[in-house]
Amino acid sequence: MTRPEALDWSIDNCTIQRALAVLGDRWSFVVLREVFNGVRRFEDMRTRTAIPRQVLADRLVMLVDEGLLRREPYREVGQRERHEYRLSQKGLDLYPVLVALNEWGTAYYADSSGSPLAFEHRDCGGAVHVTLGCTSGHEVAGPRDVVPRPGPGARRLAV
Amino acid sequence: MTRPEALDWSIDNCTIQRALAVLGDRWSFVVLREVFNGVRRFEDMRTRTAIPRQVLADRLVMLVDEGLLRREPYREVGQRERHEYRLSQKGLDLYPVLVALNEWGTAYYADSSGSPLAFEHRDCGGAVHVTLGCTSGHEVAGPRDVVPRPGPGARRLAV
Numbered sequence: 001m002t003r004p005e006a007l008d009w010s011i012d013n014c015t016i017q018r019a020l021a022v023l024g025d026r027w028s029f030v031v032l033r034e035v036f037n038g039v040r041r042f043e044d045m046r047t048r049t050a051i052p053r054q055v056l057a058d059r060l061v062m063l064v065d066e067g068l069l070r071r072e073p074y075r076e077v078g079q080r081e082r083h084e085y086r087l088s089q090k091g092l093d094l095y096p097v098l099v100a101l102n103e104w105g106t107a108y109y110a111d112s113s114g115s116p117l118a119f120e121h122r123d124c125g126g127a128v129h130v131t132l133g134c135t136s137g138h139e140v141a142g143p144r145d146v147v148p149r150p151g152p153g154a155r156r157l158a159v
Numbered sequence: 160m161t162r163p164e165a166l167d168w169s170i171d172n173c174t175i176q177r178a179l180a181v182l183g184d185r186w187s188f189v190v191l192r193e194v195f196n197g198v199r200r201f202e203d204m205r206t207r208t209a210i211p212r213q214v215l216a217d218r219l220v221m222l223v224d225e226g227l228l229r230r231e232p233y234r235e236v237g238q239r240e241r242h243e244y245r246l247s248q249k250g251l252d253l254y255p256v257l258v259a260l261n262e263w264g265t266a267y268y269a270d271s272s273g274s275p276l277a278f279e280h281r282d283c284g285g286a287v288h289v290t291l292g293c294t295s296g297h298e299v300a301g302p303r304d305v306v307p308r309p310g311p312g313a314r315r316l317a318v
Contacts, residue, residue, distance in 0.1 A: 013270045117310045119305050
C-alpha cells in the first residue's frame with residue numbers, strides 16, 4: 001500500500017473537526033432538530049426529548065453563544081417573561097446536515113414502519129433528499145466520484 | 160403562537176436521534192473523516208488526529224460493531240499482522256453528511272485562508288457541494304421550502 005497523501009497535511013484547521021466541536025454530542029443536534037420542527041420552548045423540548053434539564057440548558061446556552069440560535073422573549077397572559085429559541089442563518093445553514101443525517105438514519109436504523117419524519121417540498125409535496133453536485137452542474141454519485149485535495153487553507157506538515 | 164404540531168408526535172423512533180447515537184461525539188466522525196481521506200491504520204490515525212489511544216481504539220471497535228467500518232488484516236515485512244479499516248457501504252453512505260458538515264464548517268469556522276480540504280469531482284475537477292432536491296426533480300433552496308410531516312413510522316402521542 002502506498003502511503004496515504006493525507007498524512008502530509010495538517011488537520012489543525014480542519015473545518016469538519018471545528019464543526020464537530022460545536023455539534024459533536026448527541027444532544028446538540030437533537031436540540032436543533034426540535035427547533036427545525038417548530039419546537040422552540042424549553043419546557044416543550046424537555047418534555048419531548050427527555051434531555052436532562054441541566055444538559056438542555058447548557059446546550060441551549062452553547063448554541064446561542066455560537067450563534068446558531070437566537071433567544072427571544074415572550075410572555076403569556078399571567079406568566080412571567082420566558083424565552084424561546086429560533087434558528088439564525090448559521091443554524092438554518094445546517095439544514096442539509098439534518099436532512100442527510102435523517103436519510104442515513106432512516107436507511108439503517110428505522111423501525112420496519114419507516115421514519116417518523118418526512119420532509120416534503122412545499123411547492124409540490126415531493127420527498128426532499130440530499131444530493132451531491134459539482135460546480136459544473138454534474139450530479140455526483142458518491143465518494144468514488146470525488147477526489148479529496150488540499151484546499152486553500154491546507155498546511156503541509158514538516159517532515 | 161399556535162402549539163407546534165410536532166408536540167403531538169413521539170420522537171421515540173426518531174432516525175436522526177438514532178444516527179446521532181452512533182455518530183454523536185466529536186471523535187467518531189473524525190475517525191470516519193480519516194478513513195474517507197485514505198488514512199486506514201491505527202498509528203496513522205493516532206499520529207494525525209491526536210485522539211487518545213484508548214478513545215481511538217474504542218471508537219474503531221464501535222464503528223466496526225455498527226458496521227460502518229470493516230477491519231482487514233495486513234502484514235508488512237518483518238512485522239506482526241496488523242489491521243486496517245475500510246468503509247463499508249453503510250459507512251460510505253455517510254458521505255453527504257461529511258460533505259455537508261465540511262461546507263458548514265468552512266462557511267463559519269475556517270481560517271482566513273479557507274478550508275484545508277477540497278472535494279473535487281473526479282471527472283471535471285469542479286468543486287463538490289451538497290444540494291437539496293425533491294423527487295419531482297426540483298431544486299430545494301432551504302428549510303423554508305420544506306414542510307416537516309409525520310412519516311410512515313410516526314406515532315401519535317396519547318393526550
